[in-house]
Amino acid sequence: MKKKLFLMLVALMAxxxxxxxxxxxxLCINEVMxxxxxxxxxxxxxxxxxxxxxxxxxxxxxxxxxxxTNDSTKPALYPVPLGDVNTEIPALQHVLFWADGEPNKGTFxxxxxxxxxxxxxxxxxxxxTILDQVTIPADLAPNTTFARKVDGKGGMSQxxxxxxxxxxxxxxxxxxxxxxxxxxxxxxFRTLDGNGFILTIMAMAIVFSALLVxxxxxxxxxxVGSIVSLFNKMRSRGVEPKTIADAESLDHDSGEExxxxxxxxxxxxxxxxQENTILTINKVKKAYSPWSSKIYGLREIPRR
Amino acid sequence: MGQSLSEFMAGNLQTFxxxxxxxxxxxxxxxxxxxxxxxxxxxxxxxxxPMLLVPIGFGILIGNIPFSAGMEVGIYEEGTVLNIxxxxxxxxxxxxxxxxxxxxxxxFTALIANPKLMLVGAAAQFGxxxxxMVALALGFAPDQAGAIAIIGGADGPTAxxxxxxxxxxxxxxxxxxxxxxxxxVPVIQPPLxxxxxxxxxxxxxxxxxxxxxxxEKIIFPIVGLLLTCFVVPTxxxxxxxxxxxxxxxxxxxxxxxxxxxxxxxxxxVTILLGMTVGASTQASEFLTIETIGIFFLGFMAFIIAxxxxxxxxxxFNLVLxxxxxxxxxxxxxxxxxxxxxxxxxxxxGLEYDPSNxxxxxAMGPNVAGVIGxxxxxxxxxxxxx
Numbered sequence: 001m002k003k004k005l006f007l008m009l010v011a012l013m014a015x016x017x018x019x020x021x022x023x024x025x026x027l028c029i030n031e032v033m034x035x036x037x038x039x040x041x042x043x044x045x046x047x048x049x050x051x052x053x054x055x056x057x058x059x060x061x062x063x064x065x066x067x068x069t070n071d072s073t074k075p076a077l078y079p080v081p082l083g084d085v086n087t088e089i090p091a092l093q094h095v096l097f098w099a100d101g102e103p104n105k106g107t108f109x110x111x112x113x114x115x116x117x118x119x120x121x122x123x124x125x126x127x128x129t130i131l132d133q134v135t136i137p138a139d140l141a142p143n144t145t146f147a148r149k150v151d152g153k154g155g156m157s158q159x160x161x162x163x164x165x166x167x168x169x170x171x172x173x174x175x176x177x178x179x180x181x182x183x184x185x186x187x188x189f190r191t192l193d194g195n196g197f198i199l200t201i202m203a204m205a206i207v208f209s210a211l212l213v214x215x216x217x218x219x220x221x222x223x224v225g226s227i228v229s230l231f232n233k234m235r236s237r238g239v240e241p242k243t244i245a246d247a248e249s250l251d252h253d254s255g256e257e258x259x260x261x262x263x264x265x266x267x268x269x270x271x272x273x274q275e276n277t278i279l280t281i282n283k284v285k286k287a288y289s290p291w292s293s294k295i296y297g298l299r300e301i302p303r304r
Numbered sequence: 305m306g307q308s309l310s311e312f313m314a315g316n317l318q319t320f321x322x323x324x325x326x327x328x329x330x331x332x333x334x335x336x337x338x339x340x341x342x343x344x345x346x347x348x349x350x351x352x353x354p355m356l357l358v359p360i361g362f363g364i365l366i367g368n369i370p371f372s373a374g375m376e377v378g379i380y381e382e383g384t385v386l387n388i389x390x391x392x393x394x395x396x397x398x399x400x401x402x403x404x405x406x407x408x409x410x411x412f413t414a415l416i417a418n419p420k421l422m423l424v425g426a427a428a429q430f431g432x433x434x435x436x437m438v439a440l441a442l443g444f445a446p447d448q449a450g451a452i453a454i455i456g457g458a459d460g461p462t463a464x465x466x467x468x469x470x471x472x473x474x475x476x477x478x479x480x481x482x483x484x485x486x487x488x489v490p491v492i493q494p495p496l497x498x499x500x501x502x503x504x505x506x507x508x509x510x511x512x513x514x515x516x517x518x519x520e521k522i523i524f525p526i527v528g529l530l531l532t533c534f535v536v537p538t539x540x541x542x543x544x545x546x547x548x549x550x551x552x553x554x555x556x557x558x559x560x561x562x563x564x565x566x567x568x569x570x571x572x573v574t575i576l577l578g579m580t581v582g583a584s585t586q587a588s589e590f591l592t593i594e595t596i597g598i599f600f601l602g603f604m605a606f607i608i609a610x611x612x613x614x615x616x617x618x619x620f621n622l623v624l625x626x627x628x629x630x631x632x633x634x635x636x637x638x639x640x641x642x643x644x645x646x647x648x649x650x651x652x653g654l655e656y657d658p659s660n661x662x663x664x665x666a667m668g669p670n671v672a673g674v675i676g677x678x679x680x681x682x683x684x685x686x687x688x689x
Contacts, residue, residue, distance in 0.1 A: 186688055189446040196437035196449065203433050203683040204426075210535040210679050211426040211672065217527055218419040218520075225517055256512065 024066060024124055026057035028132040028152055030094060031164075031177060034114050035142035039166070040173050042109070048100040049114050052173060053122065055089035056152030062088045066131065067123040068097060068110050075123040078103065078110040092151070096174045116140045132156060137163065144171070151177050328370035332587030339590075340364030340582065346487065353487035356460065356578050360483060363582020379583045390580045393475070396468045398577040399461035400545040405570025406461075406674065407525070407549025408562045410642065414667040416520050417513035420620075421665075424630075425672025427616030428638025429680045431456030431609020436684075439601050447471055450684040452598050455482045456605025457677030458489065458639035464581065465542060466681045469689055476585035477595040481602035483578075486641050492603075493610045493636045493648050500614045501632045505621075506656045508631040510665045518556070525550040532679055538689065539682025546678065606639070613638030613669065630665075637666040640673035 031052040033039060042048055051068065055061040064087045069077035080087055084107045089095050096108060103111040114120060117138035122131040133156055136146050144165045154160020164171050170179070193199055307315075321327055343361030347354040366386070367379055379386040392398035415421055435456045439449035451471035454463045455478060463482040467475040485492065525547035533540050552562040614635035621629045633653050637645040649666035 183447065183688075186445065186447045189688065193446075194440065196433070196440045196446075199446075199687060200430075200433035200437060203680060203687070204430060206535065206683050207429050207676055207679050208423070208426045210532050211422040211676060213535075214528060214531050214675075215419040215422040217531060218416055218524070221520060221523055221527070222416070222419070222514075222516075225520055229517065 024061060024063065024131055026055060026152070027061060027063060027066065027122060028054050028056055029120060029122060029134050030054035030151055031145050031147035031172065032114070032120065032134065032136055033145045033171070034116050034136055034140055037142050039143050039171060042098045042100070044105065046100070048098045050173060051097045051099055051114070051120060052094050053089070053097065054094050054152045055091060058091045060088050060090050063095070065125040067127060069121050069123065070112055070114055070118045072119070072121055075121065075127040077112055081107050094174050134161065141165070147172070147177050149177070323372055323375065325370040328372055330370070330587070332591050333368050333370045335591060336364060336368035336585065336587045340368065353483065355574060356483050357487060359575055359578025360480060360582040363579040364585055366579065367583030367586050379580065386580065386583055389576055390584060392576060393464060393580050393584065394468055394472065396465050396541070398573050399465035400541040401573045402461040402570060402577065403542050403678070404545040404549040404565050405573070406642070407546040408553045408566035409570070410550060410671050410674070412524050412550060412671055413516045413521065414513055414664050415671050416516045416524055418668050421668030422672040423620065424613055424617055424635055424638045424669035425676040428609045428613035428669070428673055429457065429676045430612040431605045431639065432677070432680050434608035434612070435601050435605030438604050442597055442601070444597070447688045448474060450688045451478060452601050453605060454681055454684060455485065455602040456609045457680060458482070458486055458606065458609065458641040458645070459674065459677045460486060462542060462677050462681045464577070466684055469685055473589065474594065474598060476581065476590055477598045479581040480585060481599050485602050485606045489641045489644050490648055492606050493645060494652055496607060496610045497614055497633055497636050497652055500611060500618070503656065505618070505632050506653065507660065508629055509660055510631055510662070511627065513664060521554040522551070525554065528675065532675060536679050536682030536686060538685040539678050542678040542681060543675065546674065609639045610636045631662055634662055634666040634669055637670040638673045638676070640670065640677045642670050642674060643667065646670040
């Protein structure tokens with residue numbers, strides 16, 4: 001009983017650890033604009049600073065009850081409200097929060113404004129776990145953003161971020177920081193491996209290696225298995241083989257020989273196994289009624 | 305109202321007429337209906353892979369009934385019955401379910417008893433990559449070429465799985481091509497096997513396989529999964545289900561689950577898969593120059609795969625001791641058309657020596673081919689996906 005209880009406890013811990021691991025760990029701040037004079041407008045047609053959050057996981061993420069704040073001593077400054085269907089961010093997608101200090105305007109309008117030099121935090125529902133944070137450069141110019149170089153990458157390191165002025169480096173609210181218009185893998189194979197030779201070599205090497213490793217592994221497993229079974233066989237016969245070679249030398253049985261011996265014994269003794277002496281009687285339930293009979297409405301499926 | 309009864313009736317009949325198949329039919333529809341009927345003929349009268357060609361053939365008929373768009377019956381119209389059933393193909397979850405059934409049906413004993421046969425299964429995958437090179441030469445893009453080349457694995461579910469990810473617009477043609485050539489394996493392979501082997505080689509008798517313990521059979525799917533999927537995680541849906549099905553079969557405590565996976569579940573998925581793949585071959589998508597290219601490449605892929613398996617065995621024999629030589633007639637079985645290509649090896653072996661039964665020896669590369677083609681699919685998805 002105690003053992004079962006222990007196993008259940010371990011399983012429960014494993015499940016809860018897995019659930020935690022799959023929580024909001026992939027939620028991160030992706031791009032921030034502090035002073036917005038002439039860039040994008042909110043749903044009221046007004047210019048405000050904004051914070052873009054990014055779901056870097058490959059599954060949809062519900063972010064209600066996470067907290068946004070610019071003061072680590074007040075983690076619950078703006079709780080993302082419950083009950084809004086738009087707070088589920090699809091896989092690898094974004095959501096934009098307007099930093100206008102007017103939360104009564106809707107879910108995506110937060111209760112504080114942001115300034116250059118501040119640090120923005122995203123806290124998990126426990127108000128203790130920091131999911132992500134970024135310190136905005138103190139000299140960030142108006143209408144420029146501080147954005148991750150690659151969406152969702154780089155963790156909390158400031159090196160993963162860059163200033164974007166809207167020139168060569170686009171400002172991308174609610175969109176990927178890196179805009180990809182082709183499948184880069186396919187393009188690289190198209191340009192560098194036009195005849196497919198390199199892919200063929202690499203792919204065949206991988207397939208061969210995978211199956212070769214499996215092959216070697218099963219040679220090893222069969223070797224170990226046969227040695228163990230030989231030792232067991234010898235012990236059951238009362239012989240104590242000292243080495244593997246001894247054990248192998250004692251084993252001369254082949255499947256064919258055993259089959260021949262069994263056939264000969266069968267012929268000689270006219271032996272049957274036990275099955276013929278067992279009689280089983282099962283109760284047969286007959287629930288027939290012409291009303292449920294299919295023979296009046298259907299014919300048998302033709303067989304060829 | 306200002307509309308007489310006769311005008312009202314005529315108007316409605318006109319609307320009805322415009323909805324009928326006769327009004328909307330084009331010559332392409334009739335060509336496709338002919339293709340569907342030809343598949344049914346092959347399956348019912350010639351007994352070519354009837355379990356697959358009947359659902360596919362009838363699916364082609366279903367998918368090519370002409371109708372006007374917006375009637376919410378078409379396979380590509382969102383939310384229709386056919387569209388919901390087609391999700392298993394487009395989202396790629398039918399093929400792993402088929403693999404679950406294949407795993408529950410397959411006995412890997414021959415392979416475990418003689419693990420070197422795995423290499424034969426690996427060699428036959430050259431058909432896939434050989435066809436990839438030919439497809440590139442014909443002007444297909446690398447991702448399309450990869451999707452077409454997978455036909456060389458001779459594995460319908462794998463072909464559907466890969467093409468649904470790499471080239472969804474070509475999936476119908478690829479699936480039909482893969483299943484057609486699988487049905488034609490008895491026609492395609494024997495001439496190649498004769499061409500690449502000498503009479504002396506065809507007479508090679510292989511040693512009977514050793515007995516395999518139950519423990520080894522149980523360990524195989526677990527170790528197989530861990531080793532292959534650590535190398536190519538992209539093949540996880542296929543290999544994961546294959547080895548899971550096999551564990552259900554071999555572990556001895558889930559007989560009921562194994563029976564369901566190998567019978568009822570496989571049958572249900574095969575029916576839905578075949579029918580929806582057939583229905584997806586609508587004339588506008590199917591009757592193109594690309595389809596002819598795909599059928600040609602599929603044929604090439606089968607030829608390369610079968611030949612490379614046979615030639616690899618010949619090469620392998622050069623390094624094997626005299627008493628452990630392999631009969632090259634089992635090389636063709638490296639493609640994963642289970643168990644048909646193994647049966648061909650056996651039949652050809654018996655043709656030259658009536659006492660030389662190669663079936664169990666050929667089952668080794670045959671089931672290795674299933675693992676090999678799924679691994680190759682994973683590699684293609686990793687490189688081009």
